[in-house]
Amino acid sequence: MSFADKVVIVTGASSGIGAATAIKLAQEGASVVIVGRNEEKLKNVSEKCNSYGNRHHVVKGDISVEAEARRIVDETIKKYGKIDVLVNNAGILRLATITGGSMLDSYDEIVNTNLRPVIHLTTLTAAHLMASKGNIVNISSVAATKVTVGLSAYGTSKAALDHFSKGAALELAPHGVRVNVISPGPVTTDIRENAGLPPFNIQGNYKIPLNRVSSSEEVADLVLFLASDKAVGVTGSVFVVDNGLVLN
Ligand SMILES: NC(=O)c1ccc[n+]([C@@H]2O[C@H](COP(=O)([O-])OP(=O)(O)OC[C@H]3O[C@@H](n4cnc5c(N)ncnc54)[C@H](OP(=O)(O)O)[C@@H]3O)[C@@H](O)[C@H]2O)c1
Numbered sequence: 001m002s003f004a005d006k007v008v009i010v011t012g013a014s015s016g017i018g019a020a021t022a023i024k025l026a027q028e029g030a031s032v033v034i035v036g037r038n039e040e041k042l043k044n045v046s047e048k049c050n051s052y053g054n055r056h057h058v059v060k061g062d063i064s065v066e067a068e069a070r071r072i073v074d075e076t077i078k079k080y081g082k083i084d085v086l087v088n089n090a091g092i093l094r095l096a097t098i099t100g101g102s103m104l105d106s107y108d109e110i111v112n113t114n115l116r117p118v119i120h121l122t123t124l125t126a127a128h129l130m131a132s133k134g135n136i137v138n139i140s141s142v143a144a145t146k147v148t149v150g151l152s153a154y155g156t157s158k159a160a161l162d163h164f165s166k167g168a169a170l171e172l173a174p175h176g177v178r179v180n181v182i183s184p185g186p187v188t189t190d191i192r193e194n195a196g197l198p199p200f201n202i203q204g205n206y207k208i209p210l211n212r213v214s215s216s217e218e219v220a221d222l223v224l225f226l227a228s229d230k231a232v233g234v235t236g237s238v239f240v241v242d243n244g245l246v247l248n
Contacts, residue, residue, distance in 0.1 A: 001228045003030035007080040007132075008227065009072065010034060011063050011121070012090030014041035016189030017139060020216035021087055021223045022056070023048045028224065031055040033076045035090070037062055063090050063117035073124045083128040085227045088118040089139040093195040095150040107153040114157035115164070122168055126177070135178035135235075137226050138165045139219075142185045142242045148205075158183075162238055169236030178235035180226045185242025187214045209244030 008025050012018035014036030025032045026049035034049070034056055036042050042058050049056040057079050061068040076083055091114045096106030118138060129136065143151050144158035162181055169179035185208070186200045193199075202213060219241055225231055226239065240246060 001028055001224055001230065003028040003224075003228070005029075006084040007031045007076065007082050008033065008085040008087065009076055009083060009121075009125070010087040010089060011072075011117070012036055012139075013045055014038045015045075016191060017184070017187060017216045017219045017223075018087070018089040019045045019048075020220035021089065023052075024217070024220045024224055026052040026056055029053070029055075030085075031057070031080050033072070033080075034058045035061055035063065035072055063121065064112045066120060069117055069120050070124060073121070073128075077128065082132050083125050084132045084134040086121060086125050086129065086134075086136045087139070087223060087227070088121060088136065089223075090117070091139065091141075091191070093154055093191050093197070095195070095197070096153045097150055098152075103153060107156070110153050110157045111160070114154070115160050118161060119164060122164075122179075126172065129177045130172070130175040133176035135180070135227055135231075136165075136168065137223050138179070138181045139223075140165075140181045140183045140238065142183050142240060142246050144183060146246055165238075166236045173235055178226075178231070180231070180234055180236070181238040182219060182222050182226070183238055183240045183242070184214060184219050185240075185245035187216055187219055189216055206245055207248045208242075209247055212243050214241055214243060 008030045010022045013022040013034040022032045094106040096103045140161050141158040143155035165181045
């Protein structure tokens with residue numbers, strides 16, 4: 001699946017699913033724009049991409065800050081002159097309950113990372129994607145449809161992301177731009193540690209039919225498929241990769 005000559009922005013590429021996606025894209029010859037805030041983690045991903053050539057570009061930036069989102073797009077255009085693919089992957093997890101008292105603060109924090117910047121980056125890149133007949137891959141979660149106490153603010157951000165993605169797919173289809181969504185179940189990444197939570201316990205609350213948790217690389221493989229010309233007829237779709245979790 002060659003991405004030679006393709007310019008791909010991956011948000012949240014400093015760890016987890018975004019890092020695995022950036023490294024695989026570099027391996028396939030893409031010019032990858034690696035976005036995140038943690039310098040040490042960005043450096044680590046950059047070094048891994050280096051082993052596949054030196055076409056990537058690191059942008060340290062906070063996507064929730066409008067000026068920084070604009071800078072990510074501006075730097076990409078300045079360096080590469082075009083955008084073929086936008087992977088909206090950056091996201092945070094926060095637990096919050098109605099009775100716990102932190103729901104509104106958690107909701108604001110979550111949507112200001114998981115949803116609003118996706119809408120902003122989509123509007124900022126739309127003209128460039130129309131010019132390249134490119135596409136967008138948004139990383140959602142099975143929490144968009146599976147209702148869990150404590151995850152309703154997070155799930156709300158992802159349900160809204162799914163809806164926005166379908167609307168974007170419909171609006172941009174006449175311009176040759178595809179928009180798709182991947183909905184992972186539990187994946188072993190830094191997301192829980194970043195939320196101050198213990199690692200996911202497979203023996204815990206959820207029954208996972210395949211009795212396993214996905215790796216970031218498995219999700220990245222699906223990102224690359226959807227971003228590639230092999231998925232030329234796929235738009236407005238939500239792809240679940242959850243080891244059967246939502247079946248229960
Ligand atoms: N892991 C799971 O079980 C799971 C399941 C379903 C869906 N997902 C989704 O998968 C996506 C990736 O998460 P992950 O599991 O790979 O988690 P992760 O390892 O914590 O990675 C999250 C990434 O998002 C970046 N990020 C967060 N806020 C940002 C901001 N304001 N500006 C720029 N970058 C920001 C982080 O970078 P810095 O820290 O460097 O800023 C990091 O690179 C998220 O959208 C998440 O909701 C994950």
